[in-house]
Amino acid sequence: MSMQHRTQRTSEVPTFSPATVSGRRKKSRISRLCQAGFALGALAGTFGIAQAGPTVSTALTPALQPASLPAADAAFVDDLEKRTFNWFWETGNPKNGLVPDRAPLPNGAASIASVGFGLTAYGIGVERHYITRQQAVDRTLTTLRFLASLPQNDHVSGAAGYKGFFYHFLDPNTGLRVADWSELSSVDTALLMGGVLFSQSYFDHDTPQEKEIRDVADKLYRRIDWTWMKAHGPWLSMGWMPPHTFLPSDWKGYNEGLIIYLQALGSPTHPLPAETWKAWTATYENQWGDFQGHKLLNFAPMFGHQYSESWIDFRGVQDAWDRAHNVDYFQNGREAAYAQRAYAQANPGDWKDYGPNIWGLTACDGPGDAQQVYDGKKRHYLAYSARGAGRDYILDDGTIAPTAVGGSIAFAPEIALPALKEMRARYGDRIYNKYGFLDAFNPSFADQKSYWVDGQQLGIDQGPILLMLENWRSGLVWNTMKKNAYLRTGLERAGFEGGWMRTKTATSKSVGQSL
Template structure:
């Protein structure tokens, strides 16, 4: 066990996850409302109404469905019902079609005639058949986790006493409990990143602060195939090496912002801490807030001298790019990339001047006072080159020039980048996704087994109770919203 926090750390912990008071203007709220609606529309129109499969990309490529996009989509439908974009009945029907389809997909060790194995799903599925897209696609622990987050959201959102909503709850629980996390666990207690019939378990595993956090929490919360707390401790082993100051922010580093956003899209970490948090006097929400500020500070410093970087044009994360090529910019050869995990941190910096709006959009709940002005400025400066029917395109690059265009902008929208924008805007506005997930016994149990305490999780006396006693507990909203929806 770590040593008790010092007095200064305790004072810092008392101020966990406090944010600058931000009062959005009418223009700000008009943008946020429009962006949320447009981003929801992507999931509604991209998803197949009968199967619920959601493509990785839309409308540019509809051949492969992404199970992660399905997870974001299942959450999006609840948001749409709450916001009045669709009716609750429409959300129920799309959700039921999705869950029914997923439960019927074949789970076996076949290389060609399977959609998953041991409850896990392949990263990409054929958008027409629902089967593994091709032999290069792995059974993915993290993409299954993203799917399961959306599935658990449906279990806790559709709580009315009707046959359809009861079926949603039953199918959701079945799909989640079927995931054999213990099978994916390696001898060193960590989760493998995946498996394939051709190569068995991948050599890489989930270690250290990243989006992998959600997989461990989900695995710890499982009743049927759980991991033990030792797996959480194994995941934490590299945290101290990643902890340090970067561009004025002392934080747990992970270069691309998606690693600070994905788990937080569903789970509210404000005021709850595991042992490592308590030792440092921080929570993971505050860490993500600091990471957001570090990225903005990096753009303001602009060590790479990329065009347009500044206080309101920033944001590096995994995204599309202009392509794998070298172009001379200002007399200097510059290498540009296609899809890549762009980011900046103590661990690495990968930057070719490509900005992904999801970096700021997915950070609205962490730091609205800098994220919303960034979204506003990007829309104002680049207009319909980057903002269209489904909100912001995946990425753009002002430094990349061609004979007929002054900068590169994408034509694609990606589900895994649209998702954080939609969910985190709604969390900022109302706390809907966070508060729904607080009612889920698996999420609560997973957090408790990982050692989280405090905040909405309650005190030491409460954490000893079985998860089943908390299944229908109502927790305080604590949405922390700066602006009512």
């Protein structure tokens, strides 16, 4: 499963200089547990399991609309979105466009997934008048030119990628693979391409710079050899290590891999066979079922419901698997948010503050590998881990991640917005700084200031907050991506029908010319 990639970003992220790299990321065994099919009981002894209640019918349409917000709520949403945008704009390297994995972290690595979210952020910044269109053009073009100029080869060092894919973590100055622990990542390349394809479709003016954006974006996408990454059968590998070793895990089971397969199916140069999608969805069945009274395709951490959906509007759009189960991926994300909230209300682990407006489990930073007594019980706490609650597994040490809620606001604003407001009001500036919410906090873990709060923000957690806020408010990212012919081709080859796909959307200029 996909946790292998998320859990490499521990709170003990090594720092580096251009000349030396020290330390290695700890790797969680969560992904192996998932692929081995461990039941909920595998983690029950330490973290507790909520009992499933009767199935609850969740309305298909979010009840809260941005236009109906009271002035104070609208001001809060404005403030959160602008602060979160500023994280990408101000922490990104203006000389080459690379965005850090996390900040603040002196000498920290850049993350290609952060770059993908950042490229998308710049269009949002234009529409919200945070920056000018010319500023966004300049930063986007700088980023795309730099990515296209970086060496691609199978050498252990001295390259940024291979076969069109990029290494997960890059030196923020040179753009080269940061160290030998960084894998060539299929999912992080796909998240990067989410931003690349957004840029291709958003910058549609007939100017030399915007035409170059479209052309360079086209080059970056078309050169990815998706067929090469299919190492172990019909599924894509999670990644590769030079000089010739594919990671043992493939993209199976429902998770954020949706966007990888759709991009691979939409490729005009190295497309996967159309039947790949059926092979992918055939691995879903063990995840389908009831959790906390909600029937859904389970994936315990919320990020698995948010990454693909940040760029793709799945409302009313269904593949064959969806049609057979009377669901779509948007509604599934909505059910997942409600199920997580219900889990927090049930609070089987008796963690502090959990309730209807304090909830949200996903992969995030944590207090560290430690034990403390809380509420009369000896508790084990974790560092960066793929926390989550679902039918597939539960991993919960009392750590709340605001991105789990903020990245769900387009799915279920009527429960997400009150939760964000409550976190802001209850914990104040300890968890909310000039860039919005810090990555995570744990009211049950005592430290010098009474409870633990992270000191950093992560690009892969800031991104869903920003993109899904804007999708809820205006649909900007979704509507822009509907114009991208590569994405539409991927959806069509995967068998998606309905919703906005009933209408032929005008494609962005370079894409239409390239197909």
